[in-house]
Amino acid sequence: MIKQILTSFAWFRVLRAVCILVPVLVFGWLLNQYFAFGGRLVTHYSFAKDLRDQEQIISDLQPAGRVSSPEADLDSGVQYRRWRLEPIYFDVFMPRLYEKATVSLTYSNPSQKFISLGLRKGNPEIANTFDFQPLENKIIDHSKWSLLYDQANDISFLQEDNDFKSVQDFFNNVPRDKKVGVFNVNFHPPIILPDYAPQPGRLVINSTLRGRHVFYTYIKDEDLDLHFTWQDINRGFGADPVNVEIMHNDQLVKNVSLADDGQVTPSGLTSQPTDFRLQEADLPEGVYTIIFNITDDVFIRSIDTAQHLFVAENTLFLAAGEDYKQQIPDLDLAQTQVFSDALRLRAQTTHDTGLQVIDINGQSLILQTLGAPQAWNSPFFDITESAAAAAGLARPDITTITVPKNDVQLFANGFYAFTPDSYFNPRRNIVELTPDTPAVDLDYLLFSHYTPPGKRGKWLTTTASFDIRADHLQEGGRTLNFILSAPGLDLVDDDILIRDVTVTLEKKPFSFSKLKDFFARL
């Protein structure tokens, strides 16, 4: 039988056809992967390719110290990587330009409350900014409250008691005395401080701050008057213009752009102190946001304002450290004291001279490793106000943070004031849900564009979609940089196990009319 097959001449024709067809088909498949004639390219992160150091469309998960090498489950043989510290990054190389990227992640997460995926936008040398999409929020997933859904705006609303009949009903009557948790939704109802009155005198902040900062102030029957001084230390490549935006109720009130000092190379030459006075009259009462869009080369040396309520949001980079003294000789290295409402704080330094012990309400936060954020948790972090009151404990409203040597970045979900009197909470009863949000007695929960992950055994699968814009394109215009973030991962015992990353890239499918247009243009 075998002899017959081997000597049958008809079989040779088939074999020869196969010899030609296989390479042709494989090459056709490669062409389709490159051009994606159907408009879709689906690609998986491969552990096997990773182990043999082969390039793939989805890059290795980086940095290596934060995520383990591929491991295999002994029972099922399922391969995964252990995500230990956050954030981690991966790149997606697009063979062609695509319009939409959908990332699907299969993972196991026993205890981390929040996971999100971000797509980098803009030049990373200027700022590390990402468009974030939530992947998992255990507070929402575990909620037993009744749900209202506004389909037109894709906004969901959870309430314990049925106080509102629709999401719109809630928007029309936002209660000021109830706490509203918000997640992944831009919800900034106008805040009015009934007891506010302008005060004479000026608030002077002499703490040197480095890079982008966001401040909040309150204005009523007074002019906005902000005088600030800055210097450019020219340590990095590129121009360092200073851009200041004033926002009110999510509307741009004023935008000021000030040119770079002309040094675009990392010369280390420090510019002379430059000042600018920003004044705006006849502003309606309310909270105003002042955003300094500046690179890390720009140091804000001082802020002098007529506003007496003035706080910085979330991130504060206290820069008056020994490392910069050579470039800015008149830098005052005295300790800095700030006052914050945060009950969880992270601090990090990147210079030996910034290693120190930070005092937070009498507790020590020791910085002994460069570039690794160290966390401080208030004993009240996991205790809600009502639970603290029931136990006869008083949860402090303000925490005093003393930073002896500066050169420290502080990260929190909260606000920092430079004097106790200038502190105010510009959000009032609106609580942004982040991993750094302490336990809070919420009355309502508002969220959008979030679908809880699907569950299969211990594995969860969730997706996030991004419309790709020009500012998302990195490194030659074909690469997307993604960030996977699970803040506080270092504070929980369990690692997150990543089993699969699948990226679906979409664009308009191939059409002959497009081809005709292409040749017509030649």
Next chain:
Amino acid sequence: MTTTRLSAKIEWQKTVHLAFVATVIFYLVCLVSEQFIPGFVSFYFPLHWVLWVVVIFALLDGILHWGVFKNRMKKF
């Protein structure tokens, strides 16, 4: 050797030679594509895998043509 066996051997020689030539062409096309479009092939499989297939077919082709080669060497 019978005529049928001889004919079958010739068919095998032709088929393996065709496979060798086809993989060489495929390898060269992949190599050039990879030069112009980095990742065109290497994102999906390493190019040296194709080279190994070429080597295997080259060896088979050599073995099947060994008699022909030997005869020519004798004449030479």
